[in-house]
Amino acid sequence: MKAIKLFLKQETANYKKPSSFQLKESYPLPPFSTVIGMVHNLCEFEEYMPMKISIQGKYNSKVNDLFTRYEFKNAMKFEKGRHNIKVGEYGIARGISTTELLVDVELMIHIVPEEQELVEKIYDSFLYPREYISLGRREDLVILDKVEIVDFDEIELEEDKNLRNKFSTYIPIDIYNTNNIKIDRHIGIPEEYRGTMYNLTRDYQLKNYGSKKAPKFFRDWNKVKVIYGSQISFTEDCKVYSDKEDIFVLN
Template identity: 55%
Template sequence: MNTMKRAVRVKLYQDLVNYKKPTSFQLKETYPLPPYSTVIGMVHSLCGFKEYNEMNISVQGKYSSKVNDLYTRYEFKNAMKYEEGRHQLKAGDFGICRGIATAELLVDVELVIHIIPKNDELIEKIEKAFVYPIEYPSLGRREDLVTIEEVKIVNLHEEVLKKSVKGEKAYGAYIPVEIINNIKLKNSQQGVEYPGTRYKLNKNYVLVNNGTVKAPKIFRKWEKKEVLYGTNILYFRNREICIDEDSYVVFAV
């Protein structure tokens, strides 16, 4: 057993939430759990960080069902002049279309998130930010408010399992592919190895200028992490995994 770093473990609850997939438009689809970039953004917002602080994140959780909800959608094209029969809104000389679209929402979401900053001195600051948030925290859309149920600093360590262990009941997790290559997992319901849906999730970004010095065009270049989302996970014995002091398995990336 080797001692590793510390982490801030938070347990969160949300009644209705959308973790939008970047490629969904007509139907605003949602990921089953918040992607790493969304969690990192919430942490930076609550802590008041003005620049990126490198950190690893582990995300686990569950939801009870999905529903579809209507929302108001605004569309406009750059430099399109206002036409009375075409546009519902006028902004100066330009026109904006207003209509409805559908968003996919998760219901009764429970999350267990481990936050592991590269700089261990930030642990207490992150803990305090969740215990005494400067504003009501949200995760997903701005209106997707979070109820903070637990905040705890925990120690992480690697451990070789002496017997097979089932994961938290009905909980799913983002399992990085690099971790899957090192441990053996099995779905207790399907009876197959490496079950689940594969995603490429955004984590953090750098700003890249695709224009010129005089006419810059700044874009975000995202670092993506390939993960497998699975539920009802069984961890086989004689495999080394990362866990915290309360026996929560940690899939940090």
Template identity: 55%
Template sequence: MRIMKAIRVKLWQDFVNYKKPTSFQLKETYPLPPFSTVIGMVHALAGFESYHEMDISVQGKYFSKVNDLYTRYEFKSGMSFEKGRHQIDVNGLGVGRGIATAELLVDVELLLHILPEKEEDFEVILDAFSRPKEYPSLGRREDIATIIEAKEVDVDVKTLSKQAGLPENYGAYVPVESETDVKRTELYGLEQVGTRYRLPKNYVLENFGTAKKPKIFRRWNKKDVFYMSEFRGMRKRDFWVDSDGDLVFFV
């Protein structure tokens, strides 16, 4: 298999929430950003106005978790303002205001590998991380990311001559190829299996209405992965490895 060029990016964030879409009262967070979140950041920094195909590898660590309060607004389309029910009157429409809780990761360090499908996108993305035109954010808009490193690396499939793992305290999203992998004690020669997630990567717009009354929804392409930490890759197994010697798990 030929050696491929990829963009290696290391980021740091102080407080961040990578929101799970099914959490409401407590805005829970994933341990690492979903692929769609990373791809969205890449598109925003590179100035892409349409979807550009790419594969992503996501690894990282965080120090701890905390809960934070935030102001939450609730409203229903067309509901009139009622003084005893709503806190805000918006031109006769009622809006409720209260507090809710968000789960935040503290002191997050991320290692990302980006593999664009089109060769012409490579330099555009690398330049966008090397010289960002605005502050990068990952997660919520206010979750600012500090770029520690952005560089080109070679990625190749190598047979491990000895056991290898992630950097200390790191975790990674490792793709699940089939249902049989779940039942095994090993996955791709890794010593353990972690928490399984079904994470969004990209989407297409579909019309579930009619031509005259369109109802456009996003149909997400989701990937089955394990979130794994403190594992070891077994010797004599094949892995994607970058030119700095780090394991890579493209999705």
């Protein structure tokens, strides 16, 4: 099998948690759907192309940044004491909100398309991008340090191995439960309390919750339960994927 292997850097980034509003909190690494969306945008795919993703990375610190927030309700009339802006006869409230930003992000991503003939196309889309590359928000620019096509295999480890440079990663819960994987094994916390569980979006289907005459389409997300952690060790006899330089976990 072949994969596209990316080494990315970002000065700042926000991978927004869907449930955060007043403070736009960020996941510690981009969710699978964010990476898949970046690939589809660069390749100009007009339909979903199934692919497996591995995401590893780290960041240096976090800061909060202010932004202007606009709020309005469909068909709500302008009220002087309630709204700052009048558009026709309707009102909009303008205020300040906060975005959580990760600083000095480093990522290593493996992309494995189900249709292996797409490997070259995806590789070329990063090597010669049609526009600037972003990951997270539109303004979260990407510095592409390296892109390459790698061969990989599923192997059974003969000795314990750690992730590259103490990178963190997302491990699907079914993989975590069926392998002897250690998270933060040297920090003295009981094993059942190590790592953070997330329910990450991966891909979606459009479902009509209205009628044929008045359709209302919503995204029905396929979500993956994962454990996020750092200082991850894959112990002897673990089955993992590996290229020539790194081991990784596919979802």
